[in-house]
Amino acid sequence: MQHLALIGFGAIARTLVATLCDQPDMRLRKLSLLVRSTPDELRRAAAEICAPRDIEVQVFTDIAQMLAARPDLVVECAGQKAVADHGAAVLGAGVDLVTASVGAFADQALFDRLKETAAGRGARIILPAGAIGGIDALVAARLSGLNELSYTGRKPPGGWKGTDAESRVDLDALTEEAVFFEGTAREAAMRFPKNANVAATLALAGPGMDETRVRLIADPATTENTHEYQVRSQAVDYSMRLVGKVSPLNPKTSLSTAYSLARTVLNRSGAIII
Numbered sequence: 001m002q003h004l005a006l007i008g009f010g011a012i013a014r015t016l017v018a019t020l021c022d023q024p025d026m027r028l029r030k031l032s033l034l035v036r037s038t039p040d041e042l043r044r045a046a047a048e049i050c051a052p053r054d055i056e057v058q059v060f061t062d063i064a065q066m067l068a069a070r071p072d073l074v075v076e077c078a079g080q081k082a083v084a085d086h087g088a089a090v091l092g093a094g095v096d097l098v099t100a101s102v103g104a105f106a107d108q109a110l111f112d113r114l115k116e117t118a119a120g121r122g123a124r125i126i127l128p129a130g131a132i133g134g135i136d137a138l139v140a141a142r143l144s145g146l147n148e149l150s151y152t153g154r155k156p157p158g159g160w161k162g163t164d165a166e167s168r169v170d171l172d173a174l175t176e177e178a179v180f181f182e183g184t185a186r187e188a189a190m191r192f193p194k195n196a197n198v199a200a201t202l203a204l205a206g207p208g209m210d211e212t213r214v215r216l217i218a219d220p221a222t223t224e225n226t227h228e229y230q231v232r233s234q235a236v237d238y239s240m241r242l243v244g245k246v247s248p249l250n251p252k253t254s255l256s257t258a259y260s261l262a263r264t265v266l267n268r269s270g271a272i273i274i
C-alpha cells in the first residue's frame with residue numbers, strides 16, 4: 001500500500017503511523033491526514049515521523065480534497081462523529097474505510113446507510129479488533145450458535161474523566177472500584193463514545209448491540225485498562241482478559257489499539273494475512 005489516509009491525528013494515529021513507517025511490507029510513499037484545525041502543527045508532527053523515511057505528508061481540512069488525492073485506504077481514528085460525518089464520502093468514493101470508532105454503529109440508521117453505500121460502490125467497512133482481542137474466535141462461536149456474551153471494561157478513574165461516568169460517581173473520591181454502568185452494548189457505545197467502542201465491536205462480532213451485556217468500572221486500584229469477556233456457544237466456551245497499557249498520549253485509550261489498527265492495515269499490504 002503506497003498511499004494511506006487517516007482521519008484524525010491524535011494518540012492512535014501517531015502510534016499507528018510510527019509503527020507502519022518501519023514495516024517492510026508497507027512500502028508507504030504518501031500519508032494524507034484529515035484534521036479539523038491547526039494543520040501546521042500537525043503537519044510538523046507528521047513530518048517528524050515520516051520525513052526520515054521519505055514519506056510525503058499532505059494535510060487536509062476538507063474530506064473531498066483528501067479523497068481527490070486518491071488514497072488506497074482511509075483509517076478513521078478521530079471519534080464516532082467523524083464516522084458519521086465522513087463515512088459516506090469515503091465509501092461513496094469507492095475507498096475502503098477502517099473505523100476505530102466502531103461504537104458509531106450503535107446508530108442503526110448510520111450503520112445501514114454506510115453498509116448500503118459500501119455495497120453500492122464495491123467498498124468495504126473494516127472493523128478492527130482495537131483494544132479487544134479474540135474477534136476471530138467470537139465470530140466462529142457466533143456462527144456455531146451463541147448462548148451468551150458479556151463484557152466488563154475496567155479503567156483507572158482518570159480514564160473516565162470528561163465522560164458520563166462523572167454524573168454517576170465522584171471519580172476523584174473513589175477509594176474502591178465502582179460499577180457505574182450496566183446495560184447493553186448499544187447504550188454503552190452511545191453514552192461512552194471514547195471508552196466503549198470495544199463493546200460495540202464485540203456486539204457486532206457476536207450477538208448484536210442489544211443482546212450484549214456490558215459493565216463499566218472505575219477502579220482506583222489499577223493503572224491499566226482491562227477488558228474481559230465470556231463467551232458460551234455451541235462450538236466453544238471461552239473467556240478472555242486483556243490488560244492494556246494506557247496510551248501515553250491519551251489516558252482513555254489502550255496502547256494496543258494503534259497496534260491492532262497497524263495489523264489491519266498490514267493485512268491489506270503484504271502477501272500473508274494473519
Ligand SMILES: NC(=O)C1=CN([C@@H]2O[C@H](COP(=O)(O)OP(=O)(O)OC[C@H]3O[C@@H](n4cnc5c(N)ncnc54)[C@H](O)[C@@H]3O)[C@@H](O)[C@H]2O)C=CC1
Pocket residue numbers: 007008009010011012013034035036077078079080081082085100101102129130131132193194195197198201249250252253254257
Ligand atoms: N476500537 C477501539 O478499541 C478503540 C477506539 N477508540 C476510538 O478512537 C478514537 C480516537 O482515539 P485517540 O486517538 O485516542 O483520540 P485522540 O483524542 O488522542 O485523537 C483524536 C484526534 O482526532 C481529531 N478529530 C476529531 N474529530 C475529527 C474530525 N471530524 N476530523 C479530523 N480530525 C478529527 C481530534 O482533534 C484529535 O486530534 C476515540 O475517540 C474512539 O472513538 C479509542 C480507543 C479504543
Ligand SMILES: O=C([O-])CC(=O)C(=O)O
Pocket residue numbers: 131193194195196197198199225244252253254255257
Ligand atoms: O482503548 C480502550 O481501552 C477501549 C476504548 O477506549 C474504547 O473501546 O473506546
